[in-house]
Amino acid sequence: MAITYIKPSGVMAADRSVMANQLNHFLQHSPDLQGSIAGISVRSAADGQIIYQHNGDIRLRPASNMKLLTAAAALNVLGENYTFTTEVHADGPVKKKTLQGNLYLKGKGDPTLLKSDYEKMAAELEMLGIKKVKGNLIGDDTWYDDVRYSLDLPWSDEMTYYGAQISALTAAPTPDYDAGAVEVAVKPGEKEGDKVQVEITPKTGYIKIINRGVTGGEKTKKDLTIDRMHAKNTIVIEGNFPVNSKVRKEWVGVWEPTMYALALFKQSLEEHGIKVSGKMKRGMVPENTTVLNVHHSMPLAKLVVPFMKLSNNVHGEVLVKEMGKVMKGEGSWEKGLEVLQGEMARFGINTKTLVLRDGSGISHVTAIPANEISQLLSAVQKEKWFHAYLNSLPVSGAPEKMTGGSLRYRMKTADVKGKVKAKTGTLTTVSSLSGYITTKSGEPLIFSIVLNNLLDEDKGKKMEDQIVSIIANQ
Structure with a gap:
C-alpha cells in the first residue's frame, strides 16, 4: 500500500484529513515525481505517533539525511563537551x-x-x-x-572537498572546516590574454599549481576547469575566463x-x-x-553546527571513526558503524531494515525508510543534548550562513520562513529533507521526505518545499 493515512483522535482529525488529502493529491499529480519514489513520514512531535505516511517503510537512499543519525549517535556516545x-x-x-x-x-x-x-x-x-x-x-x-575513503565513495569524487580523504591528522582551509581540502580562488588577469590569477588557502608548498588558464575578452565563453591530478597534489587550471568575471572559488581535496x-x-x-x-x-x-x-x-556541541548546517561529509566520517575508536578501540568505519547501529536501536529504530555504509550519506548504497528517520527525530527530543542537536539543523530562510545553512535560500515565504529546522540531502537522483516544523495552528510536527530516482534534484527540492508548505498550513 503506497499511501496510508493514520486517523488521529480528537479535534485535530479534520485538519489532518485535509493535510492527507492535499499531500495525496500532490504526490499523485506532480509531473516531476513520475518514475521516481517518494518516501514521506509525518509524526506528532508531542507523542511520536505517525499521522501520515507514503511509502514510509520503503528503504530509500537518504543522502545527507544520514547525518541525522550520525550526529545523534555522536552526541549520545561522545557527549556535548567532547573535544578532539x-x-x-x-x-x-x-x-x-x-x-x-x-x-x-x-x-x-x-x-x-x-x-x-x-x-x-x-x-x-x-x-x-x-x-x-x-x-x-x-x-x-x-x-x-x-x-582513506568510505566503501562506496565514487572515484569521480576523489578530488572534491566533500569526498576528501579521512585521516586522524588533517587540516581545513577556512572556518567552514572542510578538512583535507584547500580553497582555490581564481580571478581574471588585468587584460585579455593574461594568465588568470590563482590563490591557494592556506598558502602551502604542499600543492603545486599548473596554471594554463587564460583571461578572455568580455564575450569569451567561460570554460575554466580546476582539476587535481589523480594521486598527486598537482592542481591544473585550464580554459578561458572572461576579463569581467567574478572570483571563482573551488575547494579541492588533497592527496x-x-x-x-x-x-x-x-x-x-x-x-x-x-x-x-x-x-x-x-x-x-x-x-x-x-x-x-x-x-x-571546539566541543562537539559547537562542532555539529558546521557539520549539519553546511552538511560537511568529512565530519560525518570522522565522527563514525571516532565512535569506533572510543567505544571499540578501533578507529574504522566498520567499528564506528557498529556503534552507530547500536545507538539507533536505543532510539527505537528498527535497525534490521537499515543499510548503513558511511556516516555522511555520500554512499549510494546506504538505505533508510522515512518512518525510521522520523522515529529518530521523535526519540531524540527527550535527550539532554537535544538543544545542541536542534540548534545544528538549518533554519528555513534564515540568511546567515551558520543559521540558515543549506536552507538559507529556501522556504522564504511567510508560512514557512524560520519555522522549519531540517537537514537537507542531495546526491545524483536523490533529494531529502527531514526535521521539525511548527504549523499554522501552532502544532509542532516531525517530517521526513526522501525522494529517489529523480531526473532533477533541484526540482526535488522544490517539491520538498511544496510538501513542507502543505504540512505547515494546517
Whole structure:
C-alpha cells in the first residue's frame, strides 16, 4: 500500500484529513515525481505517533539525511563537551635551544584544525625556547586506521572537498572546516590574454599549481576547469575566463591529508624561527616522549553546527571513526558503524531494515525508510543534548550562513520562513529533507521526505518545499 493515512483522535482529525488529502493529491499529480519514489513520514512531535505516511517503510537512499543519525549517535556516545585533541611530542631533550631528537605531531581526529592552530602550536614551542629541531618532523595519524575513503565513495569524487580523504591528522582551509581540502580562488588577469590569477588557502608548498588558464575578452565563453591530478597534489587550471568575471572559488581535496597537515606545521615552525634539520614523514609516537603541547578542538556541541548546517561529509566520517575508536578501540568505519547501529536501536529504530555504509550519506548504497528517520527525530527530543542537536539543523530562510545553512535560500515565504529546522540531502537522483516544523495552528510536527530516482534534484527540492508548505498550513 503506497499511501496510508493514520486517523488521529480528537479535534485535530479534520485538519489532518485535509493535510492527507492535499499531500495525496500532490504526490499523485506532480509531473516531476513520475518514475521516481517518494518516501514521506509525518509524526506528532508531542507523542511520536505517525499521522501520515507514503511509502514510509520503503528503504530509500537518504543522502545527507544520514547525518541525522550520525550526529545523534555522536552526541549520545561522545557527549556535548567532547573535544578532539592534537599533541606535539619530543623524544629528546632541549639543549642550547636545540631539540636533540625528533618532533612529533599526533593527530586524534580533529577536523577543525586551521593553519592558525598550527601557528599557535609553533608559538608554544617558540616560547619554550626551541629554535632548532635536530631530528625529523613526524606525523602520527594512527589514532584511526589508514583507510582513506568510505566503501562506496565514487572515484569521480576523489578530488572534491566533500569526498576528501579521512585521516586522524588533517587540516581545513577556512572556518567552514572542510578538512583535507584547500580553497582555490581564481580571478581574471588585468587584460585579455593574461594568465588568470590563482590563490591557494592556506598558502602551502604542499600543492603545486599548473596554471594554463587564460583571461578572455568580455564575450569569451567561460570554460575554466580546476582539476587535481589523480594521486598527486598537482592542481591544473585550464580554459578561458572572461576579463569581467567574478572570483571563482573551488575547494579541492588533497592527496594524503597527514602530510598536508605536517607541511602546514613545518611552515608554521619556520615562521616562528624554528628550523627542522631532518625529514618530514609519517610515523608513530614512541613511548616515553615528552608532551610539549596539546591543542583542543571546539566541543562537539559547537562542532555539529558546521557539520549539519553546511552538511560537511568529512565530519560525518570522522565522527563514525571516532565512535569506533572510543567505544571499540578501533578507529574504522566498520567499528564506528557498529556503534552507530547500536545507538539507533536505543532510539527505537528498527535497525534490521537499515543499510548503513558511511556516516555522511555520500554512499549510494546506504538505505533508510522515512518512518525510521522520523522515529529518530521523535526519540531524540527527550535527550539532554537535544538543544545542541536542534540548534545544528538549518533554519528555513534564515540568511546567515551558520543559521540558515543549506536552507538559507529556501522556504522564504511567510508560512514557512524560520519555522522549519531540517537537514537537507542531495546526491545524483536523490533529494531529502527531514526535521521539525511548527504549523499554522501552532502544532509542532516531525517530517521526513526522501525522494529517489529523480531526473532533477533541484526540482526535488522544490517539491520538498511544496510538501513542507502543505504540512505547515494546517
